[in-house]
Amino acid sequence: MAAQSGPVSGIAERYANALFDLADERKALDEVAEDLRSLKRMLDDSADLRKLVRSPVVKSEDQARAIEAVADRAGLSQLTRNFIGVVAKNRRLFAIEGMIAGYLQILARRRGEITAEVTAAKPLSDAQMAALQDSLRQVVAGKVSVDLTVDPSLLGGLVVKVGSRLFDSSIRTKLQRMQQAIRGA
The missing domain is CATH 1.10.520.20 (N-terminal domain of the delta subunit of the F1F0-ATP synthase)
Known part of the structure; x- marks a missing residue:
């Protein structure tokens, strides 16, 4: 370590x-x-x-x-x-x-798992968590452990960090991008 x-x-x-x-x-x-x-x-x-x-x-x-x-x-x-x-x-x-x-x-290291840090706007149901883990398992081609944090300021969607990769599908980020695009136009 x-x-x-x-x-x-x-x-x-x-x-x-x-x-x-x-x-x-x-x-x-x-x-x-x-x-x-x-x-x-x-x-x-x-x-x-x-x-x-x-x-x-x-x-x-x-x-x-x-x-x-x-x-x-x-x-x-x-x-x-x-x-x-x-x-x-x-x-x-x-x-x-x-x-x-x-x-x-x-x-996680002992078990050969990769930890995905997931931030959601609200708690995920068991079915949503299982679907997320299945999707992540396919992306990383291995065992995945999910560390879930809830942040209502996201408004919706997820932010997923796996290693150095970041996937941000939050509504907050999409709104920020739209706002920047409008300012730039």
Whole structure:
């Protein structure tokens, strides 16, 4: 992972590797991955939660208590809750999103999967997700893991990033292009 570029910092990388090793040892790779995806969705959906984990002003004890309550309420596994507790105690919650990304990257690499970062205007149904994965599988000719983020500002359509390739079929981008074309005419 050392040569990797992207959202995973050195701190996040070390923690992600440690969590991966623990989860692998305990045969809980999928359980922890699902926990981390849930936590990522919670962070994506809550500005207050993002503020809590990123704030250097909030005491570590308060951060730890708050994130533990979130983890309990979300029903995260004991291993994931213990990990988050250690991260909070060590004042590293600011890097939790990188840790999540790092863990999921390690898992995908282990499985020979390519991760597609997909942004949609609204959550996708199971049928839409399956169709998307089938389409992506054909494009990359291999296993694909989808990391879905919801961004209502897209208005509709999808933005898909696979490796260095970007496919943007969002209505927002189409409107921007039309606006530029009108200005240029």
